[in-house]
Structure formats: structure tokens, C-alpha cells
Amino acid sequence: VTTQLWYWPDFPGRGEFVRLYMEAAEIEYEDMARLEGADALVEDMHARQGIRPFAPPYLVDGEVCVAQTPLILTYLQDREGLGSGELETDLQLVQLQMDIADLVEEVFRTHHPVAPGLHYADQMDAAYEMAHDFRENRLPKYLIHFENAVAASGGPFVRGQQWRHVDTSLFQLIEGLDHAFPRLMEHFRGHFPYLEGVQATVPDIEGVAAYLASERRIDFNEDGIFRFYEELDQQ
Ligand SMILES: N[C@@H](CCC(=O)N[C@@H](CS)C(=O)NCC(=O)O)C(=O)O
Numbered sequence: 256v257t258t259q260l261w262y263w264p265d266f267p268g269r270g271e272f273v274r275l276y277m278e279a280a281e282i283e284y285e286d287m288a289r290l291e292g293a294d295a296l297v298e299d300m301h302a303r304q305g306i307r308p309f310a311p312p313y314l315v316d317g318e319v320c321v322a323q324t325p326l327i328l329t330y331l332q333d334r335e336g337l338g339s340g341e342l343e344t345d346l347q348l349v350q351l352q353m354d355i356a357d358l359v360e361e362v363f364r365t366h367h368p369v370a371p372g373l374h375y376a377d378q379m380d381a382a383y384e385m386a387h388d389f390r391e392n393r394l395p396k397y398l399i400h401f402e403n404a405v406a407a408s409g410g411p412f413v414r415g416q417q418w419r420h421v422d423t424s425l426f427q428l429i430e431g432l433d434h435a436f437p438r439l440m441e442h443f444r445g446h447f448p449y450l451e452g453v454q455a456t457v458p459d460i461e462g463v464a465a466y467l468a469s470e471r472r473i474d475f476n477e478d479g480i481f482r483f484y485e486e487l488d489q490q
Pocket residue numbers: 268269270309310311312322323324325356
């Protein structure tokens with residue numbers, strides 16, 4: 256049985272953090288909703304018994320069903336024997352994944368500050384305010400945090416020469432920020448050299464290079480989490 260990933264099929268979203276890690280580690284998987292559609296995802300999720308995923312992405316591996324992006328990545332890391340072998344290090348890597356997940360949620364709230372169920376057009380005034388604070392305060396605070404984490408190892412990756420799940424996730428995060436906030440990210444260029452190093456080096460991982468060149472990799476779009484709305488990217 257191959258590993259199955261369930262995630263919304265039409266935008267990269269949180270599922271992409273899982274895909275990138277599996278591609279980097281050259282893990283075979285089936286991208287179930289890309290094969291069977293979004294309705295099949297909803298059906299599968301609701302048919303599950305006991306403790307179920309609250310939301311995608313989730314991973315199914317035989318009898319095991321795990322949701323929450325940082326947890327999925329930790330599960331795969333352990334299954335594949337790709338952990339560091341040190342509890343403190345591995346916990347710190349999960350910690351960073353959770354920080355990334357928090358930032359991803361804040362990115363989502365720049366265009367959906369009032370309610371996730373309302374359209375962007377119905378919450379634009381609040382979105383301007385949220386995005387302004389995000390650009391001025393929140394994002395710099397997170398980027399300094401991740402920059403320091405990578406700088407501590409001397410780079411190019413968060414733990415030095417060997418890439419970890421945090422590296423593929425930081426790559427995706429920065430790619431997403433470049434899509435959603437191109438002006439702001441241009442303004443930050445040169446300020447976060449270690450993060451730029453991660454972004455430049457992750458595509459050299461063999462599995463990642465093959466993935467990025469494939470049709471499996473889909474572009475960011477305005478249905479996803481990292482959306483480009485010019486008005487939210489003003490300086
Ligand atoms: N913290 C979870 C968040 C999962 C999540 O919010 N998934 C979104 C799509 S990216 C979703 O489908 N949410 C539906 C909902 O919250 O009702 C993770 O990191 O995996």
C-alpha cells in the first residue's frame with residue numbers, strides 16, 4: 256500500500272508542505288484528491304471513524320491516519336529514519352514547523368481577517384488593517400526568528416549540511432510570501448541571507464528538483480492561502 260495524501264486539489268496550500276517533503280525524501284505517494292476530486296476528499300474524511308482529521312492535509316498509511324501538517328511531517332520523518340536521533344533537536348524541528356504553521360495561518364488572515372467563510376470582497380476593510388500590521392510587525396518578527404534559527408547552524412540548512420523537513424517548509428513559505436507580497440519581499444531582499452540561502456538551496460535537492468520540473472507542482476493562485484492582492488502588499 257502506498258502512502259496516501261489527502262488535500263484540496265486546486266491550490267498548493269498546506270498540502271504542499273507535505274508534498275515537498277515527500278518529494279525531497281523520494282517517498283512514493285498518491286495524491287488522492289488530485290486523482291479522485293475534492294468531493295472524494297470530503298467523503299473520505301467524513302467516513303472516518305473515531306478521532307478524525309479536522310481538516311486537510313491528512314495522511315493515510317495503512318491503519319494510520321494523521322492530520323496537522325507539523326505532525327504529518329514528524330510522522331514521515333520518523334517512519335523514514337530521517338530524524339536527527341536526538342530528542343531535543345527533533346522537538347525543536349517540530350517547534351519550528353508549528354511556528355511556520357502559525358505564520359501560514361496569519362498569512363491566511365491577511366485576506367480573511369473577519370471570517371474564513373466570508374468572501375475576501377466582504378472583509379476588505381479589515382483585511383487592509385490586518386495586512387498592514389502583518390507587513391509592519393508580524394512578518395518581520397517571524398522572519399527574524401527563522402533567520403536566527405538557520406544562522407545558528409551556519410547554514411545552508413537549519414541543521415547545517417543535511418536538509419530537514421523545516422528546510423522544505425521554509426522554502427515553500429518564502430516562495431508563498433514572494434507570491435503574495437512581492438513588493439514587501441523585494442524590500443526585505445538582503446536582510447535575511449540565511450533564509451535566502453535555504454530558498455536557493457532546497458531546489459538543488461534531487462527529489463525537489465525533479466518535482467519542481469514536473470506537472471505535479473502547481474502554481475500559487477488566488478484560491479489558496481498565499482494570494483496576491485496588490486492592495487494588501489502596499490508599503
Ligand atoms: N493546523 C492545520 C490546519 C488545517 C487547515 O486549516 N486546513 C484548511 C485548508 S489549508 C481547511 O481545509 N480548513 C477547513 C476548516 O477549517 O474548516 C494544519 O496545519 O494542517
